[in-house]
Amino acid sequence: MTNKIDANEVIYKAKDFASDQDVRWCPGCGDYSILAQVQRSFPDIGKKKEEIVWVSGIGCSSRFPYYMNTYGFHSIHGRAPAIATGLKVAHPELSVWVATGDGDLLSIGGNHFIHAIRRNVDINILLFNNQIYGLTKGQYSPTSEQGKVTRSTPFGSVDYPFNPASLAIGAEATFVARTIDREPKHMQEMIKRANSHKGISFVEIYQNCNIFNDGAFEAYTNKETKADTVLHLEHGKPMVFGKENEKGIRLDGMNPVVADLKSGEYSESDMWVHDEFDKMPYRAFILATMAENPDLPTPIGIFRQIERPTYDEGVQNQVDHIIEKKGRGNLEKLLFSGNTWEVN
Amino acid sequence: MTEEVRKNGKETIDVSEVTVRFAGDSGDGMQLTGTQFSNTTALVGNDLSTLPDYPAEIRAPAGTLYGVSGFQLHFSSMDIHTPGDQPDVLVAMNPAALKINLNEIKKDAIIILNTDSFNAKNYKMAGYTDNPLDDDTLSGHRVFRIPITTLTANALEGSSLTNKEIDRSKNFFALGLMYWLFNRPIEPTLEWIKSKFKNDESILDANTKVLKSGYYFGDSTEIFTTRYSVKPAKLKKGTYRNISGNEATAMGFVAAAELSGLPLFLGSYPITPASDILHYLSRYKNFGVKTFQAEDEIAGITSSIGAAFGGSLAITTTSGPGMALKSEALGLAVMTELPLVVVNVQRGGPSTGLPTKTEQADLFQAMYGRNGEGPVGIVAASTPSDCFHMAVEASRLALKFMMPVVLLTDGYIANGSEPWRVPHVEDLPEFKVTHRTEVENFNAYDRDENLTRPWAIPGTPGLEHRIGGLEKQNITGNVSYDPDNHHAMIELRAEKIKKMQKEVPDLEVRGDEKGGLLVLGWGGTYGAITEAIDKSWKEGIKVSQAHLNYLNPFPKNLGEVLHNFDQILVPEINMGQLAAMIRNYYLLPVKQFNKMRGLPFKSTDLLDKIKELVGGGDDK
Ligand code: SF4
Numbered sequence: 001m002t003n004k005i006d007a008n009e010v011i012y013k014a015k016d017f018a019s020d021q022d023v024r025w026c027p028g029c030g031d032y033s034i035l036a037q038v039q040r041s042f043p044d045i046g047k048k049k050e051e052i053v054w055v056s057g058i059g060c061s062s063r064f065p066y067y068m069n070t071y072g073f074h075s076i077h078g079r080a081p082a083i084a085t086g087l088k089v090a091h092p093e094l095s096v097w098v099a100t101g102d103g104d105l106l107s108i109g110g111n112h113f114i115h116a117i118r119r120n121v122d123i124n125i126l127l128f129n130n131q132i133y134g135l136t137k138g139q140y141s142p143t144s145e146q147g148k149v150t151r152s153t154p155f156g157s158v159d160y161p162f163n164p165a166s167l168a169i170g171a172e173a174t175f176v177a178r179t180i181d182r183e184p185k186h187m188q189e190m191i192k193r194a195n196s197h198k199g200i201s202f203v204e205i206y207q208n209c210n211i212f213n214d215g216a217f218e219a220y221t222n223k224e225t226k227a228d229t230v231l232h233l234e235h236g237k238p239m240v241f242g243k244e245n246e247k248g249i250r251l252d253g254m255n256p257v258v259a260d261l262k263s264g265e266y267s268e269s270d271m272w273v274h275d276e277f278d279k280m281p282y283r284a285f286i287l288a289t290m291a292e293n294p295d296l297p298t299p300i301g302i303f304r305q306i307e308r309p310t311y312d313e314g315v316q317n318q319v320d321h322i323i324e325k326k327g328r329g330n331l332e333k334l335l336f337s338g339n340t341w342e343v344n
Numbered sequence: 345m346t347e348e349v350r351k352n353g354k355e356t357i358d359v360s361e362v363t364v365r366f367a368g369d370s371g372d373g374m375q376l377t378g379t380q381f382s383n384t385t386a387l388v389g390n391d392l393s394t395l396p397d398y399p400a401e402i403r404a405p406a407g408t409l410y411g412v413s414g415f416q417l418h419f420s421s422m423d424i425h426t427p428g429d430q431p432d433v434l435v436a437m438n439p440a441a442l443k444i445n446l447n448e449i450k451k452d453a454i455i456i457l458n459t460d461s462f463n464a465k466n467y468k469m470a471g472y473t474d475n476p477l478d479d480d481t482l483s484g485h486r487v488f489r490i491p492i493t494t495l496t497a498n499a500l501e502g503s504s505l506t507n508k509e510i511d512r513s514k515n516f517f518a519l520g521l522m523y524w525l526f527n528r529p530i531e532p533t534l535e536w537i538k539s540k541f542k543n544d545e546s547i548l549d550a551n552t553k554v555l556k557s558g559y560y561f562g563d564s565t566e567i568f569t570t571r572y573s574v575k576p577a578k579l580k581k582g583t584y585r586n587i588s589g590n591e592a593t594a595m596g597f598v599a600a601a602e603l604s605g606l607p608l609f610l611g612s613y614p615i616t617p618a619s620d621i622l623h624y625l626s627r628y629k630n631f632g633v634k635t636f637q638a639e640d641e642i643a644g645i646t647s648s649i650g651a652a653f654g655g656s657l658a659i660t661t662t663s664g665p666g667m668a669l670k671s672e673a674l675g676l677a678v679m680t681e682l683p684l685v686v687v688n689v690q691r692g693g694p695s696t697g698l699p700t701k702t703e704q705a706d707l708f709q710a711m712y713g714r715n716g717e718g719p720v721g722i723v724a725a726s727t728p729s730d731c732f733h734m735a736v737e738a739s740r741l742a743l744k745f746m747m748p749v750v751l752l753t754d755g756y757i758a759n760g761s762e763p764w765r766v767p768h769v770e771d772l773p774e775f776k777v778t779h780r781t782e783v784e785n786f787n788a789y790d791r792d793e794n795l796t797r798p799w800a801i802p803g804t805p806g807l808e809h810r811i812g813g814l815e816k817q818n819i820t821g822n823v824s825y826d827p828d829n830h831h832a833m834i835e836l837r838a839e840k841i842k843k844m845q846k847e848v849p850d851l852e853v854r855g856d857e858k859g860g861l862l863v864l865g866w867g868g869t870y871g872a873i874t875e876a877i878d879k880s881w882k883e884g885i886k887v888s889q890a891h892l893n894y895l896n897p898f899p900k901n902l903g904e905v906l907h908n909f910d911q912i913l914v915p916e917i918n919m920g921q922l923a924a925m926i927r928n929y930y931l932l933p934v935k936q937f938n939k940m941r942g943l944p945f946k947s948t949d950l951l952d953k954i955k956e957l958v959g960g961g962d963d964k
Pocket residue numbers: 024025026028029030031060130134135208209210211212
């Protein structure tokens with residue numbers, strides 16, 4: 001829970017976290033920014049290099065572990081949360097991170113994702129959401145907007161997308177955040193906050209795939225538009241946005257609506273005040289769904305952060321408790337337990 | 345073989361072996377009755393072998409044929425190997441149980457019937473048009489008609505239990521009666537009832553009363569004039585306990601964790617007939633065992649792979665369909681060269697197949713069931729207690745060679761039980777494992793003399809490295825698409841498995857080491873084959889036996905053993921999977937005996953096949 005580094009421990013620099021492998025993403029890919037922000041924020045997370053493990057599945061994003069000079073496991077498609085769970089449960093002292101993409105986590109790995117959340121395993125999941133299959137060269141993904149024309153959907157995709165943040169909140173994740181590849185400072189902050197959270201931490205990162213889905217998040221990153229399209233969530237602060245903070249979000253019953261703060265009808269104090277520690281998930285869910293509404297800005301920041309005992313700790317406690325109660329098991333005794341008889 | 349003793353006006357006949365089958369509705373508690381009878385029988389010192397046989401439905405509609413649950417038990421004053429080909433005694437709690445089993449039992453078998461259940465509705469449901477008690481359906485058999493339900497109710501007269509609860513304790517009446525009939529003490533079961541129902545005194549009292557009245561009924565009724573006794577078997581000196589294959593497997597892993605000094609992690613998803621391994625291991629928390637009931641089979645194995653990367657002794661347990669789901673991840677363990685033990689308790693397939701029945705048709709799946717060239721070690725257990733030994737062996741090989749090892753057991757040996765001469769810890773192999781900590785010259789895919797790579801685990805300073813499912817460059821462990829490296833790595837992984845061979849004990853031959861016919865088996869058919877060989881010898885037939893516990897790699901002397909015989913017979917509960925491997929490896933003609941009935945072989949069927957091959961015995 002602490003960001004402090006022990007005085008007599010090594011102080012890392014960003015480059016200490018860079019491995020000797022050449023980074024092989026397409027030039028201009030949003031993944032470069034994510035790698036940079038992770039490497040920049042990791043000196044501040046208070047963990048030793050050797051305690052950190054990156055686990056990934058399959059996809060462009062899943063090459064991530066090769067580029068980090070920590071322990072790493074590039075596994076198979078969709079299974080990173082399950083591998084990370086096993087690793088964390090067996091060895092709770094490790095800091096376990098998952099790098100994954102929208103196809104990896106939400107399609108083939110959807111089951112592992114929701115169950116890692118359900119258990120509240122103390123791992124951190126960074127979802128590189130580019131709304132496309134990059135590595136297989138451009139098919140629509142479970143986060144692609146409906147009607148998307150891709151190589152596998154020449155006449156437009158028919159199915160509806162997942163909103164990753166609302167899926168995570170629906171499964172009652174204890175930490176849910178969203179950030180954008182083009183917001184380096186914000187992303188670093190989210191990474192550090194995810195690290196500090198005990199329990200599952202889910203960070204959705206809007207990541208531009210400039211080869212197969214260029215500009216998917218253009219509206220949120222373009223200097224001209226982003227003030228009007230992005231809402232920065234800050235705990236305890238009213239939700240305001242716009243170049244001069246001239247707009248705000250008001251809750252009308254269950255519906256978030258945009259309020260004009262210049263007209264005099266509303267003031268900042270009438271706006272919805274963000275409470276990231278709200279125990280109930282409803283408001284966080286409303287916030288998450290705002291991304292789907294073109295009339296509303298898309299929130300980034302921490303949607304929700306609550307405390308709940310973690311699975312890995314629960315398993316360890318149970319083992320410790322039973323050992324304390326029964327004494328450390330003795331193999332010879334176990335073998336000769338039950339009804340035995342002698343043959344002479 | 346019999347010796348008569350008269351006591352209380354009843355004679356006691358000594359017999360050397362008996363096969364009993366308890367059968368009733370799946371709600372009648374036959375598995376419990378059989379298990380109790382087995383445990384008591386083990387305690388009096390008989391050798392025994394059991395065959396639980398239950399439907400896949402948890403509570404099939406009462407009275408139906410497909411709802412019949414059975415428990416067969418073979419016990420003897422001699423060394424025995426099978427649950428018996430044909431029961432000498434059938435306890436049938438209802439007409440369906442009678443119908444299902446009548447063709448399976450000996451011609452002059454004792455049949456004990458619960459007459460209360462033979463009403464028109466029930467016998468019609470079992471497919472009888474008339475009451476089988478009233479016609480010649482049972483002729484030739486020694487039939488004892490006992491109103492078990494009524495007698496149970498009488499015993500519990502005035503009890504506060506509901507009629508349903510009273511009815512449910514009738515299996516204890518049958519059990520008590522069988523204890524009397526075969527001269528077994530009722531005390532072990534009384535003790536068991538005491539601890540099992542300690543929180544429900546009225547049930548505890550009822551079951552105690554009913555068990556006793558079943559026993560006394562045998563003593564006092566005139567229906568029975570004879571009881572039987574089976575002397576203790578002359579087993580090897582030692583301490584024994586009765587054990588099922590799944591319990592032995594679970595204990596084997598606890599032992600392997602202790603012997604290797606590693607924490608044990610099990611990732612598993614419930615599946616019949618493997619779930620008991622998960623149940624047992626989740627009890628052993630005081631050994632530091634961590635069990636993880638995963639969201640699916642894939643998470644079962646991948647969580648274990650994660651734990652293996654972290655330095656645990658990692659295992660995953662399943663049965664055929666689950667094994668199919670795990671195959672991609674098993675390939676990942678091959679590529680990342682991590683130690684992992686996968687247990688497949690084989691059941692009837694394909695698809696959902698016969699969940700509660702046995703088969704050994706997953707050898708090819710273990711051997712070849714992955715994309716690409718993905719060799720793994722394969723070992724198999726041959727009896728319930730052998731599961732302990734082979735679980736230790738699977739772990740030892742996986743850890744020593746940093747490769748996944750598949751342990752094949754099957755539904756029959758997993759659920760069946762036998763007396764086990766318990767080994768002392770000091771007699772078990774030691775294989776302490778130390779993880780790599782030395783920083784100098786560290787390479788993730790460096791090789792020692794066994795071609796094994798170093799096991800460097802997260803948390804170790806200076807050894808940070810990355811592994812994964814992409815092809816690795818030998819030594820450095822970096823991703824490599826180099827054509828020559830890929831070719832070399834495929835050969836290297838195959839070679840690693842071959843290196844295991846030096847740790848595999850030589851195959852032993854039972855009988856002459858050279859001769860006409862060798863019967864070569866593997867896994868759970870050991871008992872039936874051994875009994876068939878014993879029977880052949882009794883009839884003067886010359887035949888030898890060898891049994892494989894190591895399937896990949898084979899023992900190094902296997903070829904030599906095979907070449908010493910003119911004919912090789914490979915009996916399998918599949919279409920000939922080992923037979924095909926033998927032909928493939930040794931270019932030898934192999935004869936097959938294959939029966940896939942979801943049941944262990946009958947030794948007599950096998951005997952017939954042996955006779956056919958040797959052209960009959962000396963006795964003809
Ligand atoms: S395909 Fe897209 S996501 Fe993948 S590396 Fe290239 S730009 Fe990045």
